[in-house]
Amino acid sequence: MNYKLYKLSFSTPVHFGNGRLGSCENRFLADRLFSTICIEAKKMFGTEGIESVYQSAVSGKLLISDSMPYCHDTLYIPKPIMTIERDTDKYDNNSVIKKSFKKLSYIPSDSIDKYIKGDFDATAESQKLSGLGVFSEKTSASIHEDDDALPYNVGTYNFNPDCGLYFIIGYENDDIFFKFDDIMYSLGYTGIGGKVSSGFGKFEAVITDVPEELLKMLTNQNADRYITLSVCMAKEDELENAVSEAEFSMIRRSGFVNSVSYSETFRKKKDMYCFAGGSSFKNKFEGDVYDISDGGSHAVYRYAKPLFMGVNL
Numbered sequence: 001m002n003y004k005l006y007k008l009s010f011s012t013p014v015h016f017g018n019g020r021l022g023s024c025e026n027r028f029l030a031d032r033l034f035s036t037i038c039i040e041a042k043k044m045f046g047t048e049g050i051e052s053v054y055q056s057a058v059s060g061k062l063l064i065s066d067s068m069p070y071c072h073d074t075l076y077i078p079k080p081i082m083t084i085e086r087d088t089d090k091y092d093n094n095s096v097i098k099k100s101f102k103k104l105s106y107i108p109s110d111s112i113d114k115y116i117k118g119d120f121d122a123t124a125e126s127q128k129l130s131g132l133g134v135f136s137e138k139t140s141a142s143i144h145e146d147d148d149a150l151p152y153n154v155g156t157y158n159f160n161p162d163c164g165l166y167f168i169i170g171y172e173n174d175d176i177f178f179k180f181d182d183i184m185y186s187l188g189y190t191g192i193g194g195k196v197s198s199g200f201g202k203f204e205a206v207i208t209d210v211p212e213e214l215l216k217m218l219t220n221q222n223a224d225r226y227i228t229l230s231v232c233m234a235k236e237d238e239l240e241n242a243v244s245e246a247e248f249s250m251i252r253r254s255g256f257v258n259s260v261s262y263s264e265t266f267r268k269k270k271d272m273y274c275f276a277g278g279s280s281f282k283n284k285f286e287g288d289v290y291d292i293s294d295g296g297s298h299a300v301y302r303y304a305k306p307l308f309m310g311v312n313l
Contacts, residue, residue, distance in 0.1 A: 064170075
């Protein structure tokens, strides 16, 4: 497997929905990226484009991480969900430090050894991450013929200069990478997230090699623990082995189908519970790309394959 890193520099505010129009997240997960890639592939190549992306993903020849923040030269990864031995007097008896660890969602990729060993300054890193960007609200108006304008608020996030999101892809061959890159280039103009028709979510993508230390973890096949960098779910016949000695968090994935040919009315996707990024496992699993359609005219895919990072304790 080959790996590349995409750094996204956003030129406009973003709206990554969290179920409420007036608020938003400051990241998107791998399943949302996959859906967006499929929609853009259909625009560019027709239904064959979607099928090509789907086949690459379901066969494990294309792997995608969640988006993760970067600030200047620091790349962040999800805070690992695992039991850490710490100095009780230093940490558990200090409410400020305890709150900092609880609130912390990401750690620098080059600090994972310190985190695992319990020698990590969560307070300082929380302060650094606060410089990623700012949430705000934009007031818009919904105008219908012969009706008064109805104002509504849209939650947005603005990344600060030299800050943004990145994600990692794993790919088996150059053909898969070049097609993926063509789609990403087009997507930069279309935008990612919600309200792209209003100009949100536009970005410029810079492709780089994965830093050496992070690459070592991505290619570590004999690790003590495997941390997923993407939202994922094991297949039914993998699940029992996957959760054995695992430490994980579950999140519900839902939403509406973004397809005019799927149904005459807006239809919801089937809800699905997945392992959150940062979950750690003793045993690796493949996961799958699941069909979560519910009565519509075609399949609707939920990407749920893990991109593992191996760490030694």
